[in-house]
Amino acid sequence: xxxxxxxxxxxxxxxxxxxxxxxxxxxxxxxxxxxxxxxxxxxxxxxxxxxxxxxxxxxxxxxxxxxxxxxxxxxxxxxxxxxxxxxxxxxxxxxxxxxxxxxxxxxxxxxxxxxxxxxxxxxxxxxxxxxxxxxxxxxxxxxxxxxxxxxxxxxxxxxxxxxxxxxxxxxxxxxxxxxxxxxxxxxxxxxxxxxxxxxxxxxxxxxxxxxxxxxxxxxxxxxxxxxxxxxxxxxxxxxxxxxxxxxxxxxxxxxxxxxxx
Amino acid sequence: xxxxxxxxxxxxxxxxxxxxxxxxxxxxxxxxxxxxxxxxxxxxxxxxxxxxxxxxxxxxxxxxxxxxxxxxxxxxxxxxxxxxxxxxxxxxxxxxxxxxxxxxxxxxxxxxxxxxxxxxxxxxxxxxxxxxxxxxxxxxxxxxxxxxxxxxxxxxxxxxxxxxxxxxxxxxxxxxxxxxxxxxxxxxxxxxxxxxxxxxxxxxxxxxxxxxxxxxxxxxxxxxxxxxxxxxxxxxxxxxxxxxxxxxxxxxxxxxxxxxx
Amino acid sequence: xxxxxxxxxxxxxxxxxxxxxxxxxxxxxxxxxxxxxxxxxxxxxxxxxxxxxxxxxxxxxxxxxxxxxxxxxxxxxxxxxxxxxxxxxxxxxxxxxxxxxxxxxxxxxxxxxxxxxxxxxxxxxxxxxxxxxxxxxxxxxxxxxxxxxxxxxxxxxxxxxxxxxxxxxxxxxxxxxxxxxxxxxxxxxxxxxxxxxxxxxxxxxxxxxxxxxxxxxxxxxxxxxxxxxxxxxxxxxxxxxxxxxxxxxxxxxxxxxxxxx
Numbered sequence: 001x002x003x004x005x006x007x008x009x010x011x012x013x014x015x016x017x018x019x020x021x022x023x024x025x026x027x028x029x030x031x032x033x034x035x036x037x038x039x040x041x042x043x044x045x046x047x048x049x050x051x052x053x054x055x056x057x058x059x060x061x062x063x064x065x066x067x068x069x070x071x072x073x074x075x076x077x078x079x080x081x082x083x084x085x086x087x088x089x090x091x092x093x094x095x096x097x098x099x100x101x102x103x104x105x106x107x108x109x110x111x112x113x114x115x116x117x118x119x120x121x122x123x124x125x126x127x128x129x130x131x132x133x134x135x136x137x138x139x140x141x142x143x144x145x146x147x148x149x150x151x152x153x154x155x156x157x158x159x160x161x162x163x164x165x166x167x168x169x170x171x172x173x174x175x176x177x178x179x180x181x182x183x184x185x186x187x188x189x190x191x192x193x194x195x196x197x198x199x200x201x202x203x204x205x206x207x208x209x210x211x212x213x214x215x216x217x218x219x220x221x222x223x224x225x226x227x228x229x230x231x232x233x234x235x236x237x238x239x240x241x242x243x244x245x246x247x248x249x250x251x252x253x254x255x256x257x258x259x260x261x
Numbered sequence: 262x263x264x265x266x267x268x269x270x271x272x273x274x275x276x277x278x279x280x281x282x283x284x285x286x287x288x289x290x291x292x293x294x295x296x297x298x299x300x301x302x303x304x305x306x307x308x309x310x311x312x313x314x315x316x317x318x319x320x321x322x323x324x325x326x327x328x329x330x331x332x333x334x335x336x337x338x339x340x341x342x343x344x345x346x347x348x349x350x351x352x353x354x355x356x357x358x359x360x361x362x363x364x365x366x367x368x369x370x371x372x373x374x375x376x377x378x379x380x381x382x383x384x385x386x387x388x389x390x391x392x393x394x395x396x397x398x399x400x401x402x403x404x405x406x407x408x409x410x411x412x413x414x415x416x417x418x419x420x421x422x423x424x425x426x427x428x429x430x431x432x433x434x435x436x437x438x439x440x441x442x443x444x445x446x447x448x449x450x451x452x453x454x455x456x457x458x459x460x461x462x463x464x465x466x467x468x469x470x471x472x473x474x475x476x477x478x479x480x481x482x483x484x485x486x487x488x489x490x491x492x493x494x495x496x497x498x499x500x501x502x503x504x505x506x507x508x509x510x511x512x513x514x515x516x517x518x519x520x521x522x
Numbered sequence: 523x524x525x526x527x528x529x530x531x532x533x534x535x536x537x538x539x540x541x542x543x544x545x546x547x548x549x550x551x552x553x554x555x556x557x558x559x560x561x562x563x564x565x566x567x568x569x570x571x572x573x574x575x576x577x578x579x580x581x582x583x584x585x586x587x588x589x590x591x592x593x594x595x596x597x598x599x600x601x602x603x604x605x606x607x608x609x610x611x612x613x614x615x616x617x618x619x620x621x622x623x624x625x626x627x628x629x630x631x632x633x634x635x636x637x638x639x640x641x642x643x644x645x646x647x648x649x650x651x652x653x654x655x656x657x658x659x660x661x662x663x664x665x666x667x668x669x670x671x672x673x674x675x676x677x678x679x680x681x682x683x684x685x686x687x688x689x690x691x692x693x694x695x696x697x698x699x700x701x702x703x704x705x706x707x708x709x710x711x712x713x714x715x716x717x718x719x720x721x722x723x724x725x726x727x728x729x730x731x732x733x734x735x736x737x738x739x740x741x742x743x744x745x746x747x748x749x750x751x752x753x754x755x756x757x758x759x760x761x762x763x764x765x766x767x768x769x770x771x772x773x774x775x776x777x778x779x780x781x782x783x
Contacts (some may be wrong), residue, residue, distance in 0.1 A: 001282065006274070011557035011571050011708035015754075016576030021523065021554070025580065031554070032282070032292070035272035035372020040707070041764050049272050054280030058286065068764060071739020072533070125738040127343075128753030129576070132355070184270035185301070216386040232388030242302050242329060262543065266533070285704070293553070296533035317540030319547065445531035446562070446636050477647040478593020493537075493649030503563050503590060514622070 002141055005034035005050060006129060007041060008065065016063065016134040023138040041068040043093045044194025045181045045253070047163050051096040052233050055104055059083035063137040065129035066093050076119050076132050077160060078140055078148055081112035085145040087137040092163025114160045115176065118153040120227065155222040168192040174260040179251050187237045190257045192232030206260040208239070262321040263402055264312060266295035268302060268389060269326065277324065277395040284399040302329040304354045306442045308424050312357040313494050316365055322342035322406065324398040326390035327354050337380050337393050338421060339401055339409055342366065342373035346406040348398040354426025375421045379414040415460070416481045429453040435521040440512050447505025451518045455491030467521040468499070523582040524663055527556035527572060528651060529563060530587065538656040540584065542758035544599035545660040563590040565615045567775070569685050569701045572598040573619040574755050583667065585650035585659040588615050598641050598654050599672055599682060600662055601711055603627065607667040609659040614685025636682045690714040696782040701773050708766025709759045713777045716752030728782040729760070740764070
């Protein structure tokens with residue numbers, strides 16, 4: 001199976017699918033679109049969403065193209081984590097999900113292996129998704145993830161660009177964190193671990209100086225009302241039942257979130 | 262085959278696909294995206310579109326998640342209608358298409374069977390698409406639609422939340438109905454059966470007090486001009502050739518439509 | 523393999539998939555979505571994107587529905603080009619990609635074969651994607667592209683609606699062309715062949731009277747800065763690193779582009 005994720009919108013992803021299907025012929029596996037509207041050229045947000053979504057898949061080759069540095073000397077890499085392979089640019093976008101996949105695989109270790117893909121005179125300088133990453137993903141699938149090192153033009157490397165999300169500061173009586181991403185529903189997803197809300201459900205706690213109800217699900221407040229909840233990602237999120245949390249709370253990505261209880 | 266429909270936008274649907282593919286392994290069937298931009302948390306509109314689209318498929322398991330009540334005590338259900346199964350929340354969204362599928366199967370009966378899915382401590386309270394409905398859809402596919410009752414944690418139930426569309430009042434000299442939904446082209450789709458336009462094509466009839474041409478297809482009026490036509494759903498729609506009917510007629514969902522001929 | 527492209531948005535494409543899957547049953551091939559947000563009812567833009575994307579696929583049946591003339595007497599056609607078949611309306615949308623596929627196949631000839639599909643009383647006058655083109659695509663796939671002529675209701679024809687893109691005027695010291703399309707990133711793609719920038723990289727040339735840097739990739743200028751580059755389509759494009767070229771240059775489809783070097 002090969003999954004595809006990008007910030008390309010449409011119709012560029014279809015060219016990547018065509019390349020893979022053409023290269024693998026009868027041996028082409030199932031192709032699964034993950035998303036092609038990842039926040040445009042926003043490596044951190046893309047890294048967040050990939051970490052949320054890809055670990056639900058069985059072992060697969062995951063093609064990921066959020067690549068503001070296309071055509072520069074940033075490397076093209078393959079990351080092997082557990083039985084999964086991630087193929088994309090060396091800009092950090094693959095790192096959080098690689099760490100999670102490695103951890104899921106070994107439970108004691110979040111280390112993963114990195115390989116560099118030789119980029120020899122691609123057909124374009126602006127669409128490496130089609131000309132570099134899709135062929136590499138096809139080749140990794142054909143060889144098998146465990147045999148990535150045997151592929152011509154793919155060599156192990158030591159370094160890679162790192163990416164970590166800021167950690168929240170959790171104290172006895174409160175927590176300070178920030179908004180990591182906003183989802184399509186307008187839920188403002190923070191880096192504060194959801195566990196801090198245990199014991200608070202049905203009550204209110206103080207968020208940025210105002211009291212806000214804490215509930216397990218959106219519909220436990222009236223339509224249009226604000227709440228704090230734990231999203232499917234396990235973090236505290238600022239939400240509105242049938243509305244947009246980001247607008248109602250007046251917050252965006254990177255904004256501080258101060259909880260006091 | 263499992264089809265997927267939701268109002269999730271992106272990238273949440275990919276987590277549902279991952280769960281199904283992981284749960285079924287080699288036995289995983291074809292997955293077909295129906296739509297993930299169904300009108301957000303709009304159960305009636307989603308029910309309309311599912312009834313329009315799903316009956317064109319061969320027998321399949323249809324996963325449907327438009328679920329404003331996620332995390333409340335609304336039930337999770339499987340509906341068996343003909344050789345199809347529908348899996349989703351018990352909020353009425355599955356009912357119009359279930360009735361249509363049952364009718365297509367028996368021609369004399371629009372009855373369908375309803376089963377309740379036990380929801381035991383899901384991983385989240387906010388993403389039952391991933392944690393409840395996707396696993397249930399996978400299990401129904403694995404067991405076979407006709408053997409839904411044999412699945413552990415899925416039991417027949419008698420009641421379910423109903424949903425019907427309002428019916429138009431059709432008289433000898435006119436009809437009164439309403440706009441049910443507006444599609445992406447801006448066509449305002451009413452609940453007035455298209456048959457009322459028979460014998461009127463090429464002429465005009467009176468709509469909300471104004472005379473409007475009646476044509477079989479958009480391009481039979483000039484670009485930018487308004488018309489009444491019968492859409493692919495079989496109902497009267499208010500349209501504009503190469504434009505938006507909702508804007509040109511100044512109507513939206515729920516607005517009255519009074520036809521006089 | 524059957525690919526699907528349209529300007530339908532959602533959820534109408536799912537009905538086309540359902541029809542194909544139902545008609546072909548167990549023999550149904552891989553279905554690949556190319557795009558369903560092609561510029562709405564814009565035959566020329568759709569023709570451009572199809573020519574860019576479809577030739578990357580292995581031999582396939584390509585269902586294409588951008589059809590502002592649905593329900594008029596425009597013909598429904600199948601175009602056979604190389605080992606590919608294109609199925610859609612006879613409005614020119616299939617022609618540029620057909621010419622490219624034929625050229626790729628023979629290298630000396632860009633001729634392709636055209637067949638007309640009989641349109642006998644379809645279920646709707648407004649959704650031939652579902653009622654005419656999807657069944658035809660399924661039938662062409664079932665028969666095999668080389669046996670298109672054996673299909674009942676599909677007959678060779680001589681004429682078809684042509685569509686060509688305007689050609690740029692390239693001189694010794696400059697070129698005059700126009701913006702053909704704008705992609706989702708805001709890159710304004712012209713009809714000026716990319717080769718004119720050879721030897722200019724790292725320098726600036728004059729565009730519509732202003733000096734603009736010429737670079738191989740976006741990130742070679744600062745974020746927010748304008749550049750001229752060659753896109754993955756091989757033509758000169760007006761771009762902004764991490765921004766929208768169309769807005770920064772104040773150009774849209776059809777606008778003149780005058781280069782002087």
